[in-house]
Amino acid sequence: MHNKNNASAIARQSPSKPNWQLYLVFALTIAVGALCYPFLTLNQTLVAALLFICIAFWATSLIPAYLPALGLFAVSTSAGLAPNQVVFAGFTSSTFWLLFSGMVFGAAINHTGLNVRATRVLMVILGNSYQGTIIKIALFGMGLAFLIPSGVGRVVLIIPIIAYLANHFGYDENSNGRKGMLLAAAFGTFSPAFSILPANAPNMLLSGMVEALYNTPFSYWDYLLLHFPVLGFGKLIITVSVILWLFPDRDPNSAIQTSIEKTTISTVEKRLLLILCVCFAFWFTDSIHHISAGWVGLVAATICLWPKLGVTSKHCLDKDLQYGTLFFTAGVIGLGAIIAYSGLGDVLVNYLTTLVHFSPDSPLTNLSLLTFISTCVAAVMNLSGVPAIMTPMASHLSDITGLSTNTVLMTQVLAFSNVLLPYQAPPLITAIALGNLSISAVTKVCLATFVLTSLVLLPLNFLWWHILGMF
DSSP states (O other), X not given: XXXXXXXXXXXXXXGGSOOHHHHHHHHHXXXXXXXXXXXXXXXXXXXXXXXXXXXXXXXXXXSOTHHHHHHHHHHHHHHTSSOHHXXXXXXXXXXXXXXXXXXXXXXXXXXXXXXXXXHHHHHHXXXXXXXXXXXXXXXXXXXXXXXXXXXXXXXHHHHHHHHHHHHHTTOOTTOHHHHHHHHHHHHHHHSGGGGSGGGSHHHHHHHHHHHHHHOOOOOHHHHHHHHIIIIIIIHHHHHHHHHHHHSOOOOOSSOOOOOOOOOOOOHHHHHHHHHHHHHHHHHHTHHHHOOOHHHHHHXXXXXXXXXXXXXXXXXXXXXXXXXXXXXXXXXXXXXXXXHXXXXXXXXXXXXXXXXXXXXXXXXHHHHXXXXXXXXXXHHHSOTTHXXXXXXXXXXXXXXXXXXXXXXXXXXXXXXXXXXXXXXXXXXXXXXXXXHTOOHHHHHHHHHHHHHHIIIIIHHHHHHHHHHHTOO
């Protein structure tokens, strides 16, 4: 009772504490509006101010991510900055429903016990070599990216498992072995996922905004072919090499002595596996049936939620889904649509072209400059800010550079897949919290992979795109 009273008292007091960061964001928002007004229309000025305050709050996490999204909806509709179908474009996007279905799949996997079964199997297959363990954990994490379309969801699933395994292998709290295992899990399921369309938020935000703005949904297979060989598998090789270089350690103390319980797979597990396998099959063959991954996922999620099947809890929708993340996703997509409607994208493109000189005769230079611009956007904000800012500009940048609109859009993937610092990526922040990882350890891996990706993978990626006829 005493603790409850203390908690209540703290809760009552906390709102009265001054928060200078919030005041600073509001003051800067007013300043941005004042600076823009002489050069923009009133509507464009308000959109620019909304853009700044949303990105500022999303980048700094001063308030929950869903609050700027709700504020965006409220201000945009009340002020008439855009029609309702533009403001709420995120809710009608297949990306929104793909993220929703990913949350349902994650809840179903936990409810049926498939995650526990995966733990038992993983303990057996990792082996007794430290290097082999790091490689296999990273591969396992990448495999999860094909199964669970939520970066944070995968991290929440895999990090506790790997933390337990690290203890089982005899690595203490501050050992390189434990850090290496957790980093391999976090980066293994995070970094290659940018090459798998439904595997994380920036991919899906880009896909949703392209669908909303250009009416051209991405193909799962085409996206995979374009990005996975270099940005997926190549990034995994570099990440594993960096982890083994920065965090070397001895092999586990002794051979793993683990027995998997002699239990047969349950009926509900079989049902869930069947649903997921059919869903994945449709995702892989979308180039044949042309049904968007979001709608396939929605059908599968609806089946998972059917009460009599028993693959999710009765309170799944009430307790197991992160609606704040869904509102955040809809907000980012809606922000991009509002920017496009206001014409602010044209103004930004004109300003960029005065700073960066594109040449239609130099496609490789143009690709590098586009990637650099998007990388700067990602560094200043977070990864999800890249699609919000750059997607509405794509058609204009296509005209300026002579590259196809699709090629211009795909340069965003090169940028938001190359993470400079952990704050840009919510899955990494989640891994730090759940695995009790030091920020410095995660930052070292980010910086090393950023440099190696820029120097090695990006040139290889441009070569791969040239072979595929992208430019």
